Amino acid sequence: MDNWLNVGVKGHATWPTEDTIIHFGGHELLLKPGTKNTEQSIHVNLKRISNHDALTLINRFLSILSWCDSSPMENLYGHSGSPVPIPIPRCNTRAFGSCICQYPFFRNIEPDPKARLALALYREALIVKSIPFSFLSYFKILNIFWNRSNEIIEGIRQTLFEINGQALERVIELQKTESDIPRYLYESGRCAIAHAYSDPLVDPDDIVELRRLSQDIWVIRAIAEHLIETKLSVSRSILG
Numbered sequence: 001m002d003n004w005l006n007v008g009v010k011g012h013a014t015w016p017t018e019d020t021i022i023h024f025g026g027h028e029l030l031l032k033p034g035t036k037n038t039e040q041s042i043h044v045n046l047k048r049i050s051n052h053d054a055l056t057l058i059n060r061f062l063s064i065l066s067w068c069d070s071s072p073m074e075n076l077y078g079h080s081g082s083p084v085p086i087p088i089p090r091c092n093t094r095a096f097g098s099c100i101c102q103y104p105f106f107r108n109i110e111p112d113p114k115a116r117l118a119l120a121l122y123r124e125a126l127i128v129k130s131i132p133f134s135f136l137s138y139f140k141i142l143n144i145f146w147n148r149s150n151e152i153i154e155g156i157r158q159t160l161f162e163i164n165g166q167a168l169e170r171v172i173e174l175q176k177t178e179s180d181i182p183r184y185l186y187e188s189g190r191c192a193i194a195h196a197y198s199d200p201l202v203d204p205d206d207i208v209e210l211r212r213l214s215q216d217i218w219v220i221r222a223i224a225e226h227l228i229e230t231k232l233s234v235s236r237s238i239l240g
Contacts (some may be wrong), residue, residue: 004082007077009075014238016031020103024119039090132202135189141224155182165218
């Protein structure tokens, strides 16, 4: 007997305009578009996969979409046990992706566990509703490549001017006040968020600190993206 897992999805990444089946991780995912009364959603028949594994599979899929579109894609979860796929009723607040009729998704689960972890952390950074925690999630991607504090600082130093756009603008601005930007990002960013027993530390109620981190996060995000693209060779296209 069929047993369907029905999961709502919130986010702006590209999504089909009609029911679409994709093959991912050796299984079929049914994608439903959002409507006036329902969320965009993902459905998996649990005949050949456990509930937990199916939810993990969905998260892997959403992480790839987040990476490809630089957009938060949130698993709203749902329910299982239905003999047919059941649409998820709409929430009070929701976000739909940019819909396309043909959905050319030809990606699969990344074979490299470091790539899978990096994409998961990248999606987490996009969906978490906290600037400090978002900063920390991006920084953990750097930690996949560099372990010790000095190694992380030097890794940032070597990568700092490989970035551009808003991140580079922030680096140029920091040069006016910080003599060692990589050390500043590590100590006043990563360590200050992760610890609360000594200075520097981040008080999440302090608007000045939050504004500072909201600017610095562009630098850490850009470095994380550069590492995923160049060191892990992860494509940013749903075509593969």
